[in-house]
Amino acid sequence: MFAMIFMILLAAACSSSQQAQEPNDTAAGSGDTAAGAAAQPKEASKTDDTFPRKVESAGGGVTIEKRPQKVALASWQLVEMMLPFDQPSVGVTLPFAAANSVLESEQLKPHVDKFKEFKIVGEGTKVNLEALLSYGPNLIIAGSKTNLAIKEQLEQIAQVVWIDEESINTRTEWPKVVSLIGSFLGQEKRAAELIEKFAATQKAGKQKLAVRQGESVLFVQVRDKAVYVMQPNTLLPYYDGLGLTLPKTSENMPANGQITLEGLSVINPDHLVLGYFNYTNKSLAALTDEWEKSEVWKSLKAVKEKQVYALNGELAMGLGPIGQQYGLESIIKAMEKK
Known part of the structure; x- marks a missing residue:
């Protein structure tokens, strides 16, 4: 009798342990993703x-x-x-x-x-x-x-x-x-x-920034001796994902994307995102350090409205989920009206 009771208890314990260790079969939800996102893996x-x-x-x-x-x-x-x-x-x-x-x-x-x-x-x-x-x-x-x-x-x-x-x-x-x-x-x-x-x-950010629709946003990549305008097709998670508005660009924009301060003043966006490539080492030079001393810079709409945002360009304008997640959160926080 004792042996029989022991076997019953052992079987019940094994069954309980197995149920506790079974993985959750609930599939992750779907939604809008970055441009070209893959469908959620099935099961x-x-x-x-x-x-x-x-x-x-x-x-x-x-x-x-x-x-x-x-x-x-x-x-x-x-x-x-x-x-x-x-x-x-x-x-x-x-x-x-x-x-x-x-x-x-x-x-x-x-x-x-x-x-x-x-x-x-x-x-x-x-x-x-x-x-x-x-x-x-x-x-x-x-x-x-x-x-x-x-x-x-x-x-x-x-x-x-x-x-x-x-x-x-x-x-x-x-x-x-x-x-x-x-x-x-x-x-x-x-x-x-x-x-x-x-x-x-993206979905939550698009709702928060809906009041910014129609206000132009320009992303630039800041290096030590050059500043480049980021191409819109590389920034779809921001423009499409957050519903941001592209600025009207100058017809004289160089093919390689490099821009001068004068060229930037022609575009004159409502919001300017500075993606620094020396963000983790502030001792390194950046061309915009010199620009900020000029009257042309001070006359920019984004500067006068205090709508210039600095972030880590290597991450936010990079290729992966961590950097772009950081970019989304940084831009939403900076542009959201309090």
């Missing part, structure tokens, strides 16, 4: 953590046998898209030099610090193949065009999954890339959460 919670799995890769599907513990990014465009995921170890190729990099910013540093191992396997967009080999990844994520020249070398180091850059524009369609990376890592739910949060911020 993400049911596919998470399931290996082997077949995933999309340029040139045909690839089967990943086990959850990758060490993942390397050969494409410099993917850094921000990897940082939000829960991964024990990553190796990254940076679009910039590691010294004084945006990785030290308050937005990115917490993501970098959460990895048990964070290795740099390339700088200035170039992969250091020796560093990559030494890192010893289980999986390499590469761009079909960005890394085409070293395709053979990469595939000799580890299994490679290729982002199809012929069909996905990584500059303007980061949600599609994030969804793919989520599928590579078995973290589709995390990818869906990032996209959903971004869409929700």
Whole structure:
């Protein structure tokens, strides 16, 4: 009798434990996302953590046998898209030099610090193949065009999954890339959460800034010796996502986007967003430091109305979900009427 009672209690305990550990099957909601956003992954919670799995890769599907513990990014465009995921170890190729990099910013540093191992396997967009080999990844994520020249070398180091850059524009369609990376890592739910949060911020921001409709907004990229007008198609998460209004541009705008103070005065926007590329190191020079001393600058509509906003251009005008989320929140806060 005692043995029978013990077996009944044991069976009940196992059943209760199993129910407690079952994942939540509620799919993430959908909504507006950045331009070119991918659809939310279907039944993400049911596919998470399931290996082997077949995933999309340029040139045909690839089967990943086990959850990758060490993942390397050969494409410099993917850094921000990897940082939000829960991964024990990553190796990254940076679009910039590691010294004084945006990785030290308050937005990115917490993501970098959460990895048990964070290795740099390339700088200035170039992969250091020796560093990559030494890192010893289980999986390499590469761009079909960005890394085409070293395709053979990469595939000799580890299994490679290729982002199809012929069909996905990584500059303007980061949600599609994030969804793919989520599928590579078995973290589709995390990818869906990032996209959903971004869409929700856009939706709420568009409502808050509705009173600004019709007021022109110009984004410029501020460097030490030059200022560039950002092209609208690279800023769709802001213009389309928040309902901002493009200014009328000068017919004499240089093809490379570089603008002078006089050219800026011709456009004369209602709101001016200064995306500094020395934001994390204020000791570095910026051309607008000199502009601000001139009468032409002081005569600008945005300056007189105190509607000039400074932010980290490397992040807000960059390629990924963390920087653009920061950009959305910064612009909404700055432009919202109190």
